[in-house]
Amino acid sequence: MNKNIVTYEPNNSLKKGYFSIFGEIFNELIKNRWLTYQLFKRDLFAIYKQSFIGFFWVFIIPIISVGTFIVLNRAGIFIIGDINVPYPIYAILGLAFWQLFSTGLVASSNSLVKAGPMITKINFSKKSLVFASTGQSIVSFLIQFILVLILFIFYGFKPNIMILLIPLFIIPLFLFTLGFGFILSILNGIMRDIGNILAILMTFLMFLTPILYAKPTNGLLASITNYNPIYYLISVPREIILMGTISEWKGYIISGIRSIIVFIVCLIIFHLTETRITERI
Amino acid sequence: MDDKIAIKVEHINKKYCKSLKRSMIYGIEDIGKNMVGLNANSGKLRKNEFWAIDDVSFEVKKGETLGIIGANGSGKTTLLKMLNGIFWPDKGKITIRGKVGALIQIGAGFHPLLTGRENIYINAAILGMTKKEVDKRFDDIIEFADIGDFLDTPVKFYSSGMFVRLGFAVAVHCDPDILLVDEVLAVGDEGFQNKCFNKIGELKKNGTTTILVSHNMHIISTFTEKIIFLNNGNAKYFISVAEGIKEYTKLFNEKKDLGIEKICTGNDKIKFHDININNRIFFPGDFFSISMEYDSIIDYDEADIDIAILSSNELAIYFQATNRAYNKIINLKNGKHILDVKIEDIRINNATVKIAIAIWAKNRSELLFWWRIPVEFNGVAYSTGKNFLKVLYKVK
Structure with a gap:
């Protein structure tokens, strides 16, 4: 009988060497595709199960949040800056991208803690858990995107044909989210402070990033924005849809490369440390 | 490997x-x-x-x-x-x-x-x-x-x-x-x-x-x-x-204390002083006997004698009966006498148990005596479980 042999000993990955890690991670992800999908389905269904309006909650939350900003804008509290498109379109589109990042990051950083009782009882791929948790942010992104399409019709706005390339252009944003999600989920597993800080920090970060307003041309905020990686990852896809042009290629490419590096490094760190998390969670 | x-x-x-x-x-x-x-x-x-x-x-x-x-x-x-x-x-x-x-x-x-x-x-x-x-x-x-x-x-x-x-x-x-x-x-x-x-x-x-x-x-x-x-x-x-x-x-x-628990050994009318048991360590099938010497100034007719064998944590009862179960009437007459109680053929296997004995006056109006005695039953090889029963084998 030639069955696969598994060994457990301290610092296992270190002994095997860094290069075999890539193969290991890749195989694990491929092998657990169905598990990832099942975990995603579980989270998604469970949220809307015990509620009367059920799935419609997914629509209601973004409508209300955008509605708030439209009201604030009409009241003149918000200085939006120079945009060439109807504000609701600009705002909802920006929010859709932002929420892909923020809900994705919050969900993934809580994924291990939430599944705590499960991961201390069953041995399964914890990477799948993190992956699956970001799935929900994709669903809510898609739904918000539908909202945007409705707004296009309502305002008679014709988006650029480049909109079809959006799935490609949001990859860096998604990798960036996942990468930090991996690291934060481990840290949150050990100290819950991470999750609490993150929830507060997200609101602050959203106002710091030009999502609901145009990029300021001068001042402190303008220089911060220049170094804000999320800004490029969101503003470029939005610009493509609304204008069909990219004015900040350089920023986008640098942020994109950074996202890929973040994702790979964080995934490796996660792989090296995930065996230690169950005993501390 | x-x-x-x-x-x-x-x-x-x-x-x-x-x-x-x-x-x-x-x-x-x-x-x-x-x-x-x-x-x-x-x-x-x-x-x-x-x-x-x-x-x-x-x-x-x-x-x-x-x-x-x-x-x-x-x-x-x-x-x-x-x-x-x-x-x-x-x-x-x-x-x-x-x-x-x-x-x-x-x-x-x-x-x-x-x-x-x-x-x-x-x-x-x-x-x-x-x-x-x-x-x-x-x-x-x-x-x-x-x-x-x-x-x-x-x-x-x-x-x-x-x-x-x-x-x-x-x-x-x-x-x-x-x-x-x-x-x-x-x-x-x-x-x-x-x-x-x-x-x-x-x-x-x-x-x-x-x-x-x-x-x-x-x-x-x-x-x-x-x-x-x-x-x-x-x-x-x-x-x-x-x-x-x-x-x-x-x-x-x-971990359990092997000492005998003496909760009651008599009152102002009756005193149990000399108590003897036959053994503290048994094998399945052995008998247990206890003789209690008492000194009483009145007659205690129709006394109830409870006997029980409990697990050491007192949660499980292996055996429990009073003399009524055997249609036996016990009269404890005044003076100096000895009460003998014998439990025969105890089939407990591999356990530390407590043997409990309580003596009551008629209609349980008064508790006269109450002892719990820890004893040990050894185990029989090739047998687990709490009892070791007599089994007959025959090939026909």
Whole structure:
């Protein structure tokens, strides 16, 4: 009988060497595709199960949040800056991208803690858990995107044909989210402070990033924005849809490369440390 | 590694931390070291840490069933979790050959709001089954779980028994080469428990290696061939199951005070002074006798004499009767007399018990005497269980 042999000993990955890690991670992800999908389905269904309006909650939350900003804008509290498109379109589109990042990051950083009782009882791929948790942010992104399409019709706005390339252009944003999600989920597993800080920090970060307003041309905020990686990852896809042009290629490419590096490094760190998390969670 | 060995455990250690804050600090320290590729030096204890598993080694051959016994907190579940790869050893090495199925807590992956059907798929995926495998085994799982109409009901409305049924059904149908079972079946009713053990037996026949953790010595002695007895993280390995169980039972008996409890030895009218028992250590089938010398100034006619044999924790009663059960009237006359009580042919096997004797005045109006005497019954070789009965064999 030639069955696969598994060994457990301290610092296992270190002994095997860094290069075999890539193969290991890749195989694990491929092998657990169905598990990832099942975990995603579980989270998604469970949220809307015990509620009367059920799935419609997914629509209601973004409508209300955008509605708030439209009201604030009409009241003149918000200085939006120079945009060439109807504000609701600009705002909802920006929010859709932002929420892909923020809900994705919050969900993934809580994924291990939430599944705590499960991961201390069953041995399964914890990477799948993190992956699956970001799935929900994709669903809510898609739904918000539908909202945007409705707004296009309502305002008679014709988006650029480049909109079809959006799935490609949001990859860096998604990798960036996942990468930090991996690291934060481990840290949150050990100290819950991470999750609490993150929830507060997200609101602050959203106002710091030009999502609901145009990029300021001068001042402190303008220089911060220049170094804000999320800004490029969101503003470029939005610009493509609304204008069909990219004015900040350089920023986008640098942020994109950074996202890929973040994702790979964080995934490796996660792989090296995930065996230690169950005993501390 | 030898082809026939399914599990090989070599000098493994596992440490836990008693303090939450320190556990956080150590966690960050260890993870930080692993991140940059340093050895976390896990083989040493830091402040507030202790070994939950201390230098345990054993081997399990393919198709064998191993029992793990021990008191609460002796490290049984930790050991099982390490075999499953949930916890990694801090020292030593575990080698596992084949697919592991673990029943550490049944239904751990169930989501309460999802239906049984939905949960079967999710739980199976978590336990490592592929979609194809689940589709193929789905009907078997439902049939085994036998929960009827509840299949499409959210599992939060399940009884704890149904929950276990579904969980076990999924777990055993993932065709493990090695099955780890923690004390999980206690919730199911008798019919289902039998079904589970039949299934474990069936898997065993097909070459599945099983590791069973239980406090139920009946289950252990029925199903296992070898035993690991864990005590404070240390392991003792027994090739004879009966020996292992004996060691385990001793653990609880040794802790008990062997002194006689004298709750009442008389009152101002009657005094029991000289009490003699025939022995403190017995073998199954022996008799127990006690003679009580008393001095009374009045007649206590129609006294009640209660005799009982209790387990050492006083929860189980092996035997209990009063003299009425034997249609015997006892009159304790005034003066100096001796009351003899003899229990014949006691068939208790391998247990420390208490023999309780109480004497009441007529209609239980007054307690005159109350003693509890701990005695020990030795075990018969090749026999487990709490009784050793006379069995006749004949070939016709």
